[in-house]
Amino acid sequence: MTAGRRRITLRTRLVLGNLLLVVTALGVTWTIVAVSGPPLFRRYVEQVRPLPADVLDRAEAAFHVVNLVEVVLAVTIAFLLTVALSVLVTRPIGRAVAAMAAAAGRLSTGDYTARLATHPTIDEFTALATAINSMAGTIQQTEATRRRMLADLAHELRTPLATIDGYLEAIQDGIETADAPTLAILRNQVRKLTALAGDISAISAAEEGRLHLALRPTSLNTVIDDATGALQPAYAAKDVALTVEARAEVQVNGDPVRLEQVITNLLTNALRHTPAAGRVAVELTADTAGAHIRVTDTGVGIPAHHLPHVFERFYRAHPDSHGSGIGLTISRAVITAHAGTITISSAGPGQGTTADITLPR
Known part of the structure; x- marks a missing residue:
C-alpha cells in the first residue's frame, strides 16, 4: 500500500x-x-x-x-x-x-572507487564524507586483496594438483609405474597441499585470536641453531653463505616451535631472494628493551612501495617468486602473539632486506 x-x-x-x-x-x-x-x-x-x-x-x-x-x-x-x-x-x-x-x-x-567531495561549509557533512571515503578505500583495498588472494591461492593449488593429476594419468596409461620414486613425488605434492592448508588455518586462527602458544622458558640460541641447521644444506646447494652471531645466551618466555617457524620463514625468504655467492646473516642480541633477532641478506631487496604490504597474506613483492605469500603473515601473527614486534626494511632493489624481531624477556 x-x-x-x-x-x-x-x-x-x-x-x-x-x-x-x-x-x-x-x-x-x-x-x-x-x-x-x-x-x-x-x-x-x-x-x-x-x-x-x-x-x-x-x-x-x-x-x-x-x-x-x-x-x-x-x-x-x-x-x-x-x-x-x-x-x-x-x-x-x-x-x-x-x-x-x-x-x-x-x-x-x-x-569501490566511489568517493565524496567534502562539504565547504557544513562540518558534519565533511566528517561524514571523510568517513565514507575512508570506508570505501578500506573496502576497495580489501576487495583487491581478496581477488589477489584467490588468484594466488588458485596458483598455489594448481601446481601440485596438476603434478598429481599428470602422474596419476601417466600411471593409468601405463607410461609411469607406481614405484617408490613416483610415489615419493606424489607424496611431496600432497605435503605441499597439506602445508598450504595448515598455513591458511594458522592465519585464520591468528586473526581470530585462536593461535595456541605453548609458552615456556626458551633459548633463542637453540631456536636459531635448529632453524639454520635444517636449512644449511639448501644454502650450501645454492652457494649462499649463512652465518649466525650470538654474543650471549638469550632466553625468553615463548613457544620454541612457533619461534623456529618464524626464523625458518625469514631464512627461507632470504634464501629465495638472494643470488648465488650472496650472504645471509642472523644476529641475536639482548638489552633492557628485550631480545632482538636480525636477519639480513644481500639479495634483490624490496621496492619502497611494496614494504607497507609485505605482511598482507598472499602478497608477494616479487610476482615471479615461488612462495605462497603467507609466511610473513604467519610470522607477524606469531610474534604479535608473543607481545613482540617484527619489521621488514630494505634500501631498495638490489640493496638486500633486513628483518628485525623484538621479543620481551
Whole structure:
C-alpha cells in the first residue's frame, strides 16, 4: 500500500518545517494581538483622553482593522522570505545528501572507487564524507586483496594438483609405474597441499585470536641453531653463505616451535631472494628493551612501495617468486602473539632486506 506512495525528500521536510515554525509564531502573535490588543488600546485611550463611547468604538474597530492588515502583510512577507531562505539553505544540504546516497549506491553495487567531495561549509557533512571515503578505500583495498588472494591461492593449488593429476594419468596409461620414486613425488605434492592448508588455518586462527602458544622458558640460541641447521644444506646447494652471531645466551618466555617457524620463514625468504655467492646473516642480541633477532641478506631487496604490504597474506613483492605469500603473515601473527614486534626494511632493489624481531624477556 505504501510502497508506491511518493516519499517526501529531506529538503522538502526542512522547508515545510521552517514554514510550520513561521506559521506557528505568526499564529501566536496574531492571537495575542487580537485578544489583548483592543482592550489595551481602549484602556490607553481612556487614560489619555476620555472619548464618547461611539467614537471609542469606531477607533477600536479601526485599530483592529489596521492590526489585521499589518498581520496579514507580515504573514505574507514572512512566508515568502521563509520559502526563499529555506530553499537557499536546504539546496546544498539536499545536494550533499543526494551525493552521499549516490556514492552509497555505487558502493553497494561493487564500485569501490566511489568517493565524496567534502562539504565547504557544513562540518558534519565533511566528517561524514571523510568517513565514507575512508570506508570505501578500506573496502576497495580489501576487495583487491581478496581477488589477489584467490588468484594466488588458485596458483598455489594448481601446481601440485596438476603434478598429481599428470602422474596419476601417466600411471593409468601405463607410461609411469607406481614405484617408490613416483610415489615419493606424489607424496611431496600432497605435503605441499597439506602445508598450504595448515598455513591458511594458522592465519585464520591468528586473526581470530585462536593461535595456541605453548609458552615456556626458551633459548633463542637453540631456536636459531635448529632453524639454520635444517636449512644449511639448501644454502650450501645454492652457494649462499649463512652465518649466525650470538654474543650471549638469550632466553625468553615463548613457544620454541612457533619461534623456529618464524626464523625458518625469514631464512627461507632470504634464501629465495638472494643470488648465488650472496650472504645471509642472523644476529641475536639482548638489552633492557628485550631480545632482538636480525636477519639480513644481500639479495634483490624490496621496492619502497611494496614494504607497507609485505605482511598482507598472499602478497608477494616479487610476482615471479615461488612462495605462497603467507609466511610473513604467519610470522607477524606469531610474534604479535608473543607481545613482540617484527619489521621488514630494505634500501631498495638490489640493496638486500633486513628483518628485525623484538621479543620481551
